[in-house]
Each structure stands twice: as structure tokens, then as C-alpha cells.
Amino acid sequence: MLQCVDIDKxxxxxxxxxxxxHTFAPDRTTLLTGPSGAGKTTLLRLLAGLETPDRGGILRxxxxxxxxxxxxxxxxxxxTVLQNxxxxxGREETARRLLRELDxxxxxxxxxxxxxxxxxxRAAIARALCAEPDxxxxxxxxxxxxxxxxxxxxxxxxxEMRGKCVVCATHYPxxxxxxxxxxxxIG
Amino acid sequence: xxxxxxxxxxxxxxAGVAAFWLLVWQLLAMLIxxxxxxxxxxxxxRTLVRLMGTGEFWLTVGATFLRILxxxxxxAALGLGLGLAAWKSGIVRRLLAPFxxxxxxxxxxxxxxxxxxxxxxxxxxxxxxxxxxxPLIWANCLKGxxxxxxxxxxxxxxxxxxxxxxxxxxxxxxxxAFFLPAAVTGLGLAWKAGVAxxxxxxxxxxxxxxxxxxKIYLENPEMLAWTLCVILISLALETLLKRxxxxxxx
Numbered sequence: 216m217l218q219c220v221d222i223d224k225x226x227x228x229x230x231x232x233x234x235x236x237h238t239f240a241p242d243r244t245t246l247l248t249g250p251s252g253a254g255k256t257t258l259l260r261l262l263a264g265l266e267t268p269d270r271g272g273i274l275r276x277x278x279x280x281x282x283x284x285x286x287x288x289x290x291x292x293x294x295t296v297l298q299n300x301x302x303x304x305g306r307e308e309t310a311r312r313l314l315r316e317l318d319x320x321x322x323x324x325x326x327x328x329x330x331x332x333x334x335x336x337r338a339a340i341a342r343a344l345c346a347e348p349d350x351x352x353x354x355x356x357x358x359x360x361x362x363x364x365x366x367x368x369x370x371x372x373x374x375e376m377r378g379k380c381v382v383c384a385t386h387y388p389x390x391x392x393x394x395x396x397x398x399x400x401i402g
Numbered sequence: 403x404x405x406x407x408x409x410x411x412x413x414x415x416x417a418g419v420a421a422f423w424l425l426v427w428q429l430l431a432m433l434i435x436x437x438x439x440x441x442x443x444x445x446x447x448r449t450l451v452r453l454m455g456t457g458e459f460w461l462t463v464g465a466t467f468l469r470i471l472x473x474x475x476x477x478a479a480l481g482l483g484l485g486l487a488a489w490k491s492g493i494v495r496r497l498l499a500p501f502x503x504x505x506x507x508x509x510x511x512x513x514x515x516x517x518x519x520x521x522x523x524x525x526x527x528x529x530x531x532x533x534x535x536x537p538l539i540w541a542n543c544l545k546g547x548x549x550x551x552x553x554x555x556x557x558x559x560x561x562x563x564x565x566x567x568x569x570x571x572x573x574x575x576x577x578x579a580f581f582l583p584a585a586v587t588g589l590g591l592a593w594k595a596g597v598a599x600x601x602x603x604x605x606x607x608x609x610x611x612x613x614x615x616x617k618i619y620l621e622n623p624e625m626l627a628w629t630l631c632v633i634l635i636s637l638a639l640e641t642l643l644k645r646x647x648x649x650x651x652x
Contacts, residue, residue: 263560264559264560265556265559265560280562281560282560282561283557283560285553285556285557287553289553289554289556289557291554291571291572292575293571293575294571302561302563302567303561303563303564303567342561346561
């Protein structure tokens with residue numbers, strides 16, 4: 216369970232989140248919606264421990280295996296796609312299966328700079344799933360994918376994360392609504 | 403075919419440039435008309451070939467090469483180590499920053515003269531080569547660490563990557579990108595400053611010592627032949643290092 220308690224967060228004096236409280240249950244998928252700049256990414260960064268709130272706090276159980284799909288793909292340029300997906304996990308079989316399901320099997324030995332934007336996106340998703348996290352934070356995960364791939368990728372993400380905690384920031388909640396247990400409007 | 407033609411064109415252009423400067427040298431030598439002041443290229447090349455036929459030449463070049471390479475390696479390792487120490491500790495960084503600035507700003511001749519009183523003359527070129535390369539590697543190592551992609555570091559944090567893994571796959575490539583050009587520049591600097599240190603310290607079997615001797619005895623062709631030798635070795639080393647680094651970079 217991740218719990219935000221009365222969080223304030225501002226950047227350069229500009230408030231982004233004000234008195235935000237919410238509980239993300241361990242087995243639920245939450246969609247975060249709201250206009251650009253509403254604070255969706257900030258909330259994900261706070262949950263990931265990449266930012267600290269100005270006021271209030273975040274309760275996280277320990278140990279907690281949390282992974283995140285960033286808006287930018289953040290793949291390591293010196294490693295192959297397969298190595299990027301595996302990272303330190305050593306789960307080659309899982310990594311290969313995820314790549315196969317995301318239509319990236321042929322790219323396993325390629326470097327990220329040879330991939331299209333959509334391929335990089337899927338590789339970043341595979342990387343997050345390969346770690347079999349307890350909590351998955353997704354920042355606009357299906358942006359930049361065509362419709363068929365969006366459906367397939369979303370289905371894979373939520374199948375892999377069934378019964379676990381998913382927090383997904385999106386501008387397009389209608390496409391992911393069928394997987395959501397709750398939708399939280401930010402801002 | 404196209405690549406072959408391109409290479410040939412490039413070689414021809416380089417040969418043309420070399421021929422132009424040799425001609426300038428020849429004309430200047432003819433204009434001055436005194437071998438003791440400026441010997442013509444052919445005389446210098448003949449002298450170099452004659453020197454290369456002697457065992458003393460190879461012993462001298464070998465000893466200079468080893469001295470400077472040892473100093474370069476020591477300085478590079480020290481720069482890298484101190485760079486990492488400065489990254490880990492703000493105090494170390496604050497302490498080292500003015501020292502490195504002073505080392506970079508001090509004329510190499512001042513260091514050589516200072517070392518004449520402090521070190522054995524065999525070691526002076528080694529220490530000078532190390533002093534030339536150390537601050538350069540230090541600064542570039544730190545810059546590489548500082549310029550490491552924040553996004554990748556955040557990813558490493560969220561994905562709980564071990565420190566060792568992050569150093570190898572996140573910091574490493576960034577530091578390498580800054581370290582390698584500094585290593586190439588540092589090699590040229592170390593080589594030139596090392597030979598200059600040999601001129602003043604005149605250790606046994608040294609190119610610098612030979613340059614000094616040639617100057618004393620007004621042996622201009624020998625002096626230029628040794629200079630040419632220094633230039634050729636410097637170019638060869640730089641090319642070798644660049645190729646090596648390109649290979650390591652994949």
C-alpha cells in the first residue's frame with residue numbers, strides 16, 4: 216500500500232500539488248488524469264522517491280519492489296535491448312518472453328539508438344515488467360504507439376500486473392478505462 | 403570503389419600540404435643561407451637517417467619514451483583517482499580545485515627548475531609529464547561525472563541498480579566521453595613538456611639531452627633531426643591512442 220498524506224509540492228514557488236491525500240491499494244490499478252501541468256508526473260516521482268514533498272509524507276511498506284516507466288524511455292545506450300530489459304535481474308527467459316509479446320524479439324540484440332520511438336517505449340515497458348514489481352508507476356505508457364500496439368501493450372501490462380498496484384498517469388483515460396479500478400483526477 | 407577513390411584523394415591532399423610546407427622550409431633555409439641557423443629539409447632528413455642507424459639513437463628514444471609514458475600513465479591514473487575522490491567528497495574537491503588550477507596555470511619551466519632542486523634528473527621528465535596530464539584528466543573526469551544523464555541516474559535509483567552497475571553502465575560511458583579526448587590531448591602535452599624537462603635536466607640517454615647538446619655545439623641539422631623525431635613519435639602516439647580509444651568506444 217502506498218499512502219500519500221496531505222502532500223504539498225511546488226517548483227520554484229509554483230504549487231503543483233496542494234494537500235493531496237490518497238491511498239493506492241496493493242491490488243488496484245489507479246489512473247491519474249488531469250490537464251498538462253496538473254501534477255501527475257510529480258505525483259509519480261514522489262511515489263517513486265525521486266522527489267520529496269514540501270509538506271506531508273508518503274508511507275511506503277518496506278521492502279517494496281517498485282518500478283517506473285518514465286515519459287522518456289531512459290534506456291542505457293551502451294547496452295542491447297535485451298540487456299536493457301534484464302538489467303541486473305538475470306531473468307533472461309522473462310525478458311525474451313516480454314520482448315516477444317511486445318514484438319521486439321528481432322531487436323533483442325540491437326542498441327536503443329537503432330530503435331524507433333515506439334520500440335523504445337515498448338522496451339522501457341518490458342524493462343519495468345521484467346523485474347516483476349509489486350508497484351508499477353506508468354507515465355503516459357502508451358503514448359507514441361499506434362492503436363493496435365496501444366491495445367496490445369496495455370493488455371500485456373495489466374495482465375502482468377494483475378493483483379498488484381499500478382498507478383498510471385495518462386491523458387487518454389478512455390483507452391485504459393477497462394483496466395482501471397479507480398480514476399483519480401489531479402489538479 | 404568510391405571509398406578507395408576518397409582515400410586516395412585524401413592521401414594526395416595530405417601529401418600536397420606536406421609538400422607545400424617542406425617547400426616553405428626549403429625556401430626559408432635558402433633565404434637565410436646558414437646551416438647553423440636553419441638547415442634545409444634534405445640535410446635534416448639525411449641526419450635523421452644517419453642517427454637512426456646508430457644504437458645510441460634507439461637507446462635515447464627508448465629511454466625518453468619510457469620516461470614520458472610512465473609519467474603520463476602515472477599522471478592519468480592520479481588524475482582519475484583524484485577526480486573520483488573529489489566527486490565523492492566535497493572537502494577533497496574544495497582542497498584540490500585551487501591546487502589543480504595552480505598546476506595548470508604555472509609555466510612548465512617553473513616546475514622544471516623547481517624540480518631540479520628536489521628530484522633526481524632521471525625523474526624530472528617523469529614528474530613533469532605526470533603534472534601536465536593530471537589536472538587535465540582530473541577536470542575531465544569530474545566533468546564526465548557531473549554531465550552524467552540525470553534521467554538515467556533516476557532510472558538506476560528507481561530500478562535499485564547496484565552502485566557497481568551504475569558506475570559501469572551509467573557513469574562509465576559519460577566519464578569515458580570526457581576522459582578520452584583529455585587522454586589524447588594530455589599525451590601530446592606530456593610528450594612536449596617531458597622533452598622540455600629533459601633539455602633542462604639532461605638525464606642520461608634522453609632526446610632532450612641530445613637537443614641540448616646539439617644546441618651547444620651549433621649542430622642545427624641534428625637539433626632539427628631530433629625535433630623531427632619528437633614530432634613523429636608524438637603524432638604516432640596520438641594516432642595510436644585515438645585508434646585504441648575508438649576501438650574501445652565500439
